[in-house]
Amino acid sequence: xxxxxxxxxxxxxxxxxxxxxxxxxxxxxxxxxxxxxxxxxxxxxxxxxxxxxxxxxxxxxxxxxxxxxxxxxxxxxxxxxxxxxxxxxxxxxxxxxxxxxxxxxxxxxxxxxxxxxxxxxxxxxxxxxxxxxxxxxxxxxxxxxxxxxxxxxxxxxxxxxxxxxxxxxxxxxxxxxxxxxxxxxxxxxxxxxxxxxxxxxxxxxxxxxxxxxxxxxxxxxxxxxxxxxxxxxxxxxxxxxxxxxxxxxxxxxxxxxxxxxxxxxxxxxxxxxxxxxxxxxxxxxxxxxxxxxxxxxxxxxxxxxxxxxxxxxxxxxxxxxxxxxxxxxxxxxxxxxxxxxxxxxxxxxxxxxxxxxxxxxxxxxxxx
Amino acid sequence: xxxxxxxxxxxxxxxxxxxxxxxxxxxxxxxxxxxxxxxxxxxxxxxxxxxxxxxxxxxxxxxxxxxxxxxxxxxxxxxxxxxxxxxxxxxxxxxxxxxxxxxxxxxxxx
Numbered sequence: 001x002x003x004x005x006x007x008x009x010x011x012x013x014x015x016x017x018x019x020x021x022x023x024x025x026x027x028x029x030x031x032x033x034x035x036x037x038x039x040x041x042x043x044x045x046x047x048x049x050x051x052x053x054x055x056x057x058x059x060x061x062x063x064x065x066x067x068x069x070x071x072x073x074x075x076x077x078x079x080x081x082x083x084x085x086x087x088x089x090x091x092x093x094x095x096x097x098x099x100x101x102x103x104x105x106x107x108x109x110x111x112x113x114x115x116x117x118x119x120x121x122x123x124x125x126x127x128x129x130x131x132x133x134x135x136x137x138x139x140x141x142x143x144x145x146x147x148x149x150x151x152x153x154x155x156x157x158x159x160x161x162x163x164x165x166x167x168x169x170x171x172x173x174x175x176x177x178x179x180x181x182x183x184x185x186x187x188x189x190x191x192x193x194x195x196x197x198x199x200x201x202x203x204x205x206x207x208x209x210x211x212x213x214x215x216x217x218x219x220x221x222x223x224x225x226x227x228x229x230x231x232x233x234x235x236x237x238x239x240x241x242x243x244x245x246x247x248x249x250x251x252x253x254x255x256x257x258x259x260x261x262x263x264x265x266x267x268x269x270x271x272x273x274x275x276x277x278x279x280x281x282x283x284x285x286x287x288x289x290x291x292x293x294x295x296x297x298x299x300x301x302x303x304x305x306x307x308x309x310x311x312x313x314x315x316x317x318x319x320x321x322x323x324x325x326x327x328x329x330x331x332x333x334x335x336x337x338x339x340x341x342x343x344x345x346x347x348x349x350x351x352x353x354x355x356x357x358x359x360x361x362x363x364x365x366x367x368x
Numbered sequence: 369x370x371x372x373x374x375x376x377x378x379x380x381x382x383x384x385x386x387x388x389x390x391x392x393x394x395x396x397x398x399x400x401x402x403x404x405x406x407x408x409x410x411x412x413x414x415x416x417x418x419x420x421x422x423x424x425x426x427x428x429x430x431x432x433x434x435x436x437x438x439x440x441x442x443x444x445x446x447x448x449x450x451x452x453x454x455x456x457x458x459x460x461x462x463x464x465x466x467x468x469x470x471x472x473x474x475x476x477x478x
Binding site: 120121122123124125126127131134135137138139142185186187188189232233234235236239 | 372373376394395396419420421422423424429431439440441442443448453464467468469470
């Protein structure tokens, strides 16, 4: 299997603006071309789009708008983890030798249809993500005595970190008290504990080892991949463990021949505050039942190790772009190129992306 | 609409069950997810157990489990401070009007 590197990237700002999906896709793609040395259209032989948008044939449309005539072109949809799923497709084409250089671009519009899985009738009328998040949060409070303050710290930390991310949806800091006193969505969820579906696009350029140095002096290698789907319907889930994340993380660590102690920086899927508390434990970055104290310590010491770009809560959540934006952040961190968000001496990074109440999860390990 | 939705629209909560291995097939499907044989359809018991619950404005909503397998989310007719996971409920009504709807009563209250 060939080694695969991230050698270029682009991001749009995440906004409330209603923009055509094609324009969003093109915007972050243009940035890849503007910022990647020696890149020309004829060198790209794969174009993968990730989105929940209902528009058809977007892989071919983005290719045409970008002047690319790839061998392989298609769209990947997997709800909130469409982005990382598309990256795994691109990785696989290169690793297998079917393609040399693949552009992976994800985008979604505000109000995209990826937030409700209509097939899942077991959710009844409670089909929006806030309801599974309320169940997760209530169960977490019940099992681990988690407090509203501990949940609010996740949001305070991520909103604060998003202030140094020029592409983030939110640039407003919130105190713990403001978050705890923000509008009740349900008894167990405050509005500021929720990520916000918005418009945005992110792209990465993947290539094989033999081409990597042509495009960048600092290729970032995808060394570990884990992905697990347990179900599609929410009501089969365990409520206090992201079990698909546990499996995906173990597989990713094993493939990368590494362990959680060696991870310097992580982008994790904080769709709601409780998800970050669960994920740091289920990725084995913190011991079981210490997620809240782990995150509190990060917040108190201004340590940006978890979600340096502000997470989904601070940066916004354009579903098809999110996983790719997370990989862009890890790439920038490992290239020592993350400006105000930079943590010192980052060598290994992790990306965690999940869908539909963690019925499925993706974990990637990246290294310089 | 599939059989589950047709029955739900008529007010009946049904599940698929494998004709061969007798396993409950949930979420409802046309074939068994274990052996791919045809399923039969039958009514689900109205006796459920609360798995978890929360509240939105004045409405208590919960995950309820039936027959140790079938879980759905719906509205619970109770004050939230009267209810804990593990308590038993009765399915009082179900419907399909665009969205599916399930309603539960605490077993000792009518």
